[in-house]
Amino acid sequence: MIANEKPTSHQQSDHTTGEMSLGAHEEHSVNCVGGGRRDALALATTTLIVVFVGAIVVLSIPYAVLSAPLPSSVDRLGLSIEAIQNLFFGRPWYLLVPSALFALWMGYAVYRWGLRSSFATSDETTSEKKVE
Amino acid sequence: MLSQKERQVIQGYFYSAVFWLLVPGLAGLLMALLLFSPSFQEVIPPSFRGLLNFGRLRPMHVNTLIFGWLSMAYAGAMLYITRRLTGVSLFSPQLARITLWLWNFLIVAAATTLLMGMNQGREYAEMIWPLDMLFLVLMALLGVNIWGTILRRREPKLYVSIWNFMAATMILIPVYAIGNKIWDTTGTYVGMSDNIINYFYVHNLFNAWFTTGGLGLAFYLLPRLTDKPLYSHGLAMWGLWSVWTGQHHQLWGPAPDWLEILTVVFSVLAIVPTTAFMWNFYKTMEGRWLRVGQDVALRFFTVGAIFWGFTCIQGVAQSLRTFSLYVHFSNWVVSHSHLAFVGDYSLWAFALVYLVVPDLLGRPLYSRRLAEWHFWLTLGGLTIFMTSLWLAGLIQGQHWLAGGIRFLETTRVIHPYFAWRLMGGLLIWVGQVVFAYNIWRTAFQRAPSRKS
Numbered sequence: 215m216i217a218n219e220k221p222t223s224h225q226q227s228d229h230t231t232g233e234m235s236l237g238a239h240e241e242h243s244v245n246c247v248g249g250g251r252r253d254a255l256a257l258a259t260t261t262l263i264v265v266f267v268g269a270i271v272v273l274s275i276p277y278a279v280l281s282a283p284l285p286s287s288v289d290r291l292g293l294s295i296e297a298i299q300n301l302f303f304g305r306p307w308y309l310l311v312p313s314a315l316f317a318l319w320m321g322y323a324v325y326r327w328g329l330r331s332s333f334a335t336s337d338e339t340t341s342e343k344k345v346e
Numbered sequence: 347m348l349s350q351k352e353r354q355v356i357q358g359y360f361y362s363a364v365f366w367l368l369v370p371g372l373a374g375l376l377m378a379l380l381l382f383s384p385s386f387q388e389v390i391p392p393s394f395r396g397l398l399n400f401g402r403l404r405p406m407h408v409n410t411l412i413f414g415w416l417s418m419a420y421a422g423a424m425l426y427i428t429r430r431l432t433g434v435s436l437f438s439p440q441l442a443r444i445t446l447w448l449w450n451f452l453i454v455a456a457a458t459t460l461l462m463g464m465n466q467g468r469e470y471a472e473m474i475w476p477l478d479m480l481f482l483v484l485m486a487l488l489g490v491n492i493w494g495t496i497l498r499r500r501e502p503k504l505y506v507s508i509w510n511f512m513a514a515t516m517i518l519i520p521v522y523a524i525g526n527k528i529w530d531t532t533g534t535y536v537g538m539s540d541n542i543i544n545y546f547y548v549h550n551l552f553n554a555w556f557t558t559g560g561l562g563l564a565f566y567l568l569p570r571l572t573d574k575p576l577y578s579h580g581l582a583m584w585g586l587w588s589v590w591t592g593q594h595h596q597l598w599g600p601a602p603d604w605l606e607i608l609t610v611v612f613s614v615l616a617i618v619p620t621t622a623f624m625w626n627f628y629k630t631m632e633g634r635w636l637r638v639g640q641d642v643a644l645r646f647f648t649v650g651a652i653f654w655g656f657t658c659i660q661g662v663a664q665s666l667r668t669f670s671l672y673v674h675f676s677n678w679v680v681s682h683s684h685l686a687f688v689g690d691y692s693l694w695a696f697a698l699v700y701l702v703v704p705d706l707l708g709r710p711l712y713s714r715r716l717a718e719w720h721f722w723l724t725l726g727g728l729t730i731f732m733t734s735l736w737l738a739g740l741i742q743g744q745h746w747l748a749g750g751i752r753f754l755e756t757t758r759v760i761h762p763y764f765a766w767r768l769m770g771g772l773l774i775w776v777g778q779v780v781f782a783y784n785i786w787r788t789a790f791q792r793a794p795s796r797k798s
Contacts, residue, residue, distance in 0.1 A: 256718075257639030263729055264652050270736055271656045275663040278672035278740065283747055312611070319618065327581050327625055 351439040359422025366414030371775040373407040405472040414453040419695040437494030489515035506582040510562030545595035577629035585622030613665030620658040650693030678739025712787035727773025734766035
């Protein structure tokens with residue numbers, strides 16, 4: 215099955231393969247490729263590169279946000295308070311509706327797919343039901 | 347079990363995609379060389395200088411990459427995955443074959459006309475009007491095949507990938523038609539009005555086609571490559587229904603203030619589909635991280651997924667006016683685009699090709715070692731390329747905001763970074779040549795079929 219919550223007969227055939235097989239001309243020389251140490255090195259190097267790229271992405275954002283000289287009409291995030299207030303037909307409290315919905319969703323998502331599934335046993339969470 | 351006709355036509359999409367990957371790569375390499383050393387123009391024979399200047403290479407590079415390589419790989423993937431997950435044969439393999447030939451004709455015509463200077467002058471919408479119409483026909487034909495297959499399915503419940511493909515094939519048509527102003531042959535909309543429509547199109551091409559279709563690919567690859575069911579189908583569906591958010595190209599322009607603010611609000615809402623996917627990815631990967639070192643297809647996919655998260659972080663940040671003020675028009679944005687198109691969606695497409703092509707052929711990949719070379723050349727080159735452009739972009743932003751620094755002085759300061767960009771681009775392109783060779787040998791080697 216391809217998803218825990220939507221088991222289907224046809225999808226089961228797609229949940230069969232994991233590792234990519236060796237190349238056709240390499241099948242008789244397994245020692246030339248793979249191997250535990252090389253796999254560990256590949257994982258470590260990939261992790262280092264991804265962390266490096268992520269560090270640049272994440273660190274450069276506050277650097278740029280804090281160092282940009284802004285016009286006096288906007289705040290540090292670059293948003294005009296007045297424009298936000300006027301966005302919903304000049305009634306600032308209208309903004310509460312989408313904001314509240316957004317906050318509710320985030321709260322529900324953290325509870326449903328974060329906290330509940332982390333602390334509950336596997337039998338208690340829908341997402342971990344084994345349906346074959 | 348796919349029929350021989352289905353196998354052949356889907357293979358055709360992947361082989362065409364791999365071929366079209368090499369063309370924009372070469373054009374990009376030439377552009378990087380021209381940026382680093384403009385005098386290289388003198389080396390080009392005079393009769394080709396008109397065709398091979400930066401202004402003509404750039405739209406050709408973009409259009410062949412996104413509509414040739416990536417979109418054809420997507421189309422092949424959609425046909426393959428839809429066929430597998432619905433349990434019925436394709437609506438029409440013959441229609442898929444006609445679509446394939448027309449699609450290749452479109453890319454040949456686009457590359458030729460753009461190099462000849464026939465260009466509408468609007469970003470990502472450079473193709474001339476007849477080719478716009480052809481693209482819409484192609485998308486309609488692809489949509490008929492995808493929807494026709496789904497409507498005849500034996501499988502009562504639809505997996506999230508199928509939902510993604512249904513949405514992507516349906517929504518791209520109006521997005522493309524509106525964004526390319528197919529009704530406007532006289533250029534009525536100009537200036538800021540045109541710009542608003544143009545960037546409605548640019549970002550929704552990204553959201554409605556590359557992200558929606560790409561996540562469909564990702565949700566198929568994740569359980570297959572990890573040998574484990576998807577963590578939560580419900581969470582994945584939340585991601586689908588909130589995916590069309592984010593639009594941040596109008597900031598600091600003469601667009602209405604309410605529109606700018608609205609784009610910021612919607613861009614921040616992109617947190618919902620981003621966290622929905624990343625959490626599903628993280629939880630499904632639990633207990634499978636060690637496989638990333640062993641399986642190069644899973645490694646492509648994993649790095650692509652994490653880079654997709656980075657792309658979304660950048661996208662939200664770029665929607666904030668402060669950050670946009672700093673990086674807009676700089677090389678940072680160029681790097682952001684490459685992170686998205688190469689670092690995310692292309693890496694997923696590579697994983698898919700490595701998984702699906704051997705499956706369609708019924709024999710293993712020609713060489714895993716070459717696939718490893720492909721991975722390291724691509725990731726190494728991309729890291730060098732993106733880092734150099736991010737740093738160059740931050741320097742540009744700093745200089746421009748400081749004021750009083752001459753443009754040429756800024757260009758002189760960032761010139762070394764263009765050398766790194768060229769080197770990174772060269773590594774990426776060599777990686778794609780290795781990839782194409784590996785796929786070509788897999789497809790045409792005379793090895794005995796595994797199934798026979």
